[in-house]
Amino acid sequence: MKTTKSKRLFQKAVKLIPGGVNSPVRAFKQVGGTPIYFKSAGGSKFQDADGNTFVDFCMSWGPLILGHSRKEVVKAVQDAAAKGLSYGACHESELEFAELILSAFPGFERVRLVSSGTEAVMTALRIARGSTGRDLILKFEGGYHGHYDGMLVKAGSGLATQSIAESKGVPEAIASTTLLAPLDDAQAVSILFDEFRAKIAAVIIEPLPANNGLLVQHLQFLKLLRELTIKYGSLLIFDEVISGFRLKFGGYGQSLGITPDLITLGKIIGGGMPVGAIVGKAREMDLLAPAGSVYQAGTLSGNPVSVAAGIKTLKILKAESPYQKLDRMGKLFTDILARSGIHFARAVQAGSILWLYLDATEFPRRADRISLVAMERFKKIYWKLLEQGWYLPPSSYEVLFLSAAHQESEIERLAGAIIKELKKMKP
Ligand SMILES: Cc1ncc(COP(=O)(O)O)c(C=O)c1O
Numbered sequence: 001m002k003t004t005k006s007k008r009l010f011q012k013a014v015k016l017i018p019g020g021v022n023s024p025v026r027a028f029k030q031v032g033g034t035p036i037y038f039k040s041a042g043g044s045k046f047q048d049a050d051g052n053t054f055v056d057f058c059m060s061w062g063p064l065i066l067g068h069s070r071k072e073v074v075k076a077v078q079d080a081a082a083k084g085l086s087y088g089a090c091h092e093s094e095l096e097f098a099e100l101i102l103s104a105f106p107g108f109e110r111v112r113l114v115s116s117g118t119e120a121v122m123t124a125l126r127i128a129r130g131s132t133g134r135d136l137i138l139k140f141e142g143g144y145h146g147h148y149d150g151m152l153v154k155a156g157s158g159l160a161t162q163s164i165a166e167s168k169g170v171p172e173a174i175a176s177t178t179l180l181a182p183l184d185d186a187q188a189v190s191i192l193f194d195e196f197r198a199k200i201a202a203v204i205i206e207p208l209p210a211n212n213g214l215l216v217q218h219l220q221f222l223k224l225l226r227e228l229t230i231k232y233g234s235l236l237i238f239d240e241v242i243s244g245f246r247l248k249f250g251g252y253g254q255s256l257g258i259t260p261d262l263i264t265l266g267k268i269i270g271g272g273m274p275v276g277a278i279v280g281k282a283r284e285m286d287l288l289a290p291a292g293s294v295y296q297a298g299t300l301s302g303n304p305v306s307v308a309a310g311i312k313t314l315k316i317l318k319a320e321s322p323y324q325k326l327d328r329m330g331k332l333f334t335d336i337l338a339r340s341g342i343h344f345a346r347a348v349q350a351g352s353i354l355w356l357y358l359d360a361t362e363f364p365r366r367a368d369r370i371s372l373v374a375m376e377r378f379k380k381i382y383w384k385l386l387e388q389g390w391y392l393p394p395s396s397y398e399v400l401f402l403s404a405a406h407q408e409s410e411i412e413r414l415a416g417a418i419i420k421e422l423k424k425m426k427p
Helices: 004-016 071-082 092-103 117-132 186-199 219-232 252-256 304-320 323-338 372-387 408-423
Strands: 038-042 045-048 053-056 110-114 136-140 178-181 200-205 235-239 262-265 276-280 347-350 353-356
Touching: 071 304, 092 110, 092 276, 092 304, 110 117, 117 136, 117 200, 117 235, 117 262, 117 276, 136 186, 178 186, 186 200, 186 219, 200 219, 219 235, 323 347, 323 353, 323 408, 372 408
Parallel strands: 136 178, 136 200, 200 235, 235 262
Antiparallel strands: 038 045, 045 053, 110 276, 262 276, 347 353
16 A cells, blocks of 8 residues: 555655654554544545555445435535535525434424534533532543533542543643543443532533544433432533444434433534534523523534535435445444454444454453453554454544445455454464
């Protein structure tokens, strides 16, 4: 595989853009080497600057459930762009989009559009604080909710109650308003609620944590969060930026039978364009300005081109419902690995989300139980797969996303390539 041009572009990029990238994980630091430069993409594949073709299993980190450049979505974007790139004012498509999103969340009454998942989370947290008059937010280790200050924290020792920031530039005063608990740890959460009770504004969780591996939670644990938040008058926020519309037309919370107070969305609802959203009941959502006194705004919120991509994507998902097919492809992948005879050839699967977990130990449900051996094995095969035309997310902690544009034959061939590489490895 030739990578001369990608390498040259990256050398130039580091002089122009911090670290050469506009979002850190794109830098390939975890798997070594330097980034592949995309040039064009369609369906399940993309071409890079050197003329190589790859099958993409990163899919822009989740938005592209229909694949790259689905023609109806591209057409909707082109049509909208021709009528105005931005109005900064009201337009009818916002209503169609709002109705479409709300149709997928029965019982919810309002949706506010923003331009990213980070913004959606930031706004949901502000609503929670505004509505409860409390400051503390409980989040979970390994849960990623965007780069809002208070969400960039990690635990201190043991059952941390005072959080310290994982990033410089986050004031201690803000980091200390975040409480942290391990995932899958009912006792830790109960202890925090016992201690902080009426000070907790909200609990925020990805109901299907997919940012630090795929840490599937027990239903009982998620139910406990609902029970405790009701008992103590805190809000429950399901961050469905990844899981929203990924496993069904709607939220993962619905599959669990758990109704949160607020839902944050992003990725798929923009169909590849920058869109985020907060969904909730009128009681909480009408606290947002100008209806209420919790401030939130955005020059490009409800941007007509992004909204057009979102509407078309959701309409296609509603009409075609690719979810069964996607789930079948995910199962096909894990089945092929399971039949390989290699005891550590494994993946955690939830619908079209796959996490390669190259270890024979039990699948983890919390961040501190992830096998480092599994992560090292992934790193060892990463470039070998890339050289054969398989583009996986460049980090062992990131999940693979399947799209409706992928073919079963691609899944079979990827699984075969992985098995071939693992066979060369010592157990
Ligand atoms: C669950 C979750 N929440 C929030 C975000 C932040 O979204 P964005 O990158 O659009 O700001 C992400 C991004 O990966 C995410 O996975």
